[in-house]
Amino acid sequence: MKLRRPTDFLVMEALEENGRNVATNLAYHTDKSRKNINTRLPVLDDYGLVRKIGPAEHSGLYEITRKGRVALMYRDQYGEVEDFESLLEQPDAPDASAAGNVQQAQAMARGQDTEDDDENTD
Numbered sequence: 001m002k003l004r005r006p007t008d009f010l011v012m013e014a015l016e017e018n019g020r021n022v023a024t025n026l027a028y029h030t031d032k033s034r035k036n037i038n039t040r041l042p043v044l045d046d047y048g049l050v051r052k053i054g055p056a057e058h059s060g061l062y063e064i065t066r067k068g069r070v071a072l073m074y075r076d077q078y079g080e081v082e083d084f085e086s087l088l089e090q091p092d093a094p095d096a097s098a099a100g101n102v103q104q105a106q107a108m109a110r111g112q113d114t115e116d117d118d119e120n121t122d
Contacts (some may be wrong), residue, residue, distance in 0.1 A: 001047050007032055007040055009075050015064040016072060020053065022060045029030060038107040044068070064111070 003009070007030065014029035015021060023041060027034040041062055044050040049068035053061050070088045071078075078084050 003047075003071075003078060003084075004040065005078065007036060008044060008049075009072065009078075011037060011040060011044065012064050012068045012072050015050060016057060016069060020061055020063040022062070026062075 010030040011026055014026050016027070018029060021029075022033050023037040026032075026041075027037045030037065041050065041052075041060075043077065045052055047064070047067075048065055049071055050062045051065050053059075053063055055061075067088050071084075074084070074087055077087065081087055
């Protein structure tokens with residue numbers, strides 16, 4: 001798996017934050033060219049990080065996958081681990097959607113406390 005930083009992570013982040021989207025909107029959200037986004041989306045789809053969805057076969061509508069959410073959580077480790085793809089495919093890899101949002105999931109992956117952890121319980 002060969003990702004381009006920051007573009008690929010920005011695309012996945014935009015899909016996570018804004019939901020299903022097309023290249024034109026993703027270019028706006030990422031401040032990257034539409035041509036660049038159109039080049040990267042099929043690659044990310046091949047890696048299983050995003051998926052092209054309907055309603056029409058050529059609609060160009062994409063959404064982030066579970067594997068893409070996990071990649072966002074571990075983005076700081078990309079380039080530091082020998083096999084990033086294996087890290088994403090571990091059966092015990094957390095699911096970012098279960099954490100509520102990407103930022104909270106990233107903090108959990110780094111072992112940082114989240115706001116919910118700071119609540120006092122009696």
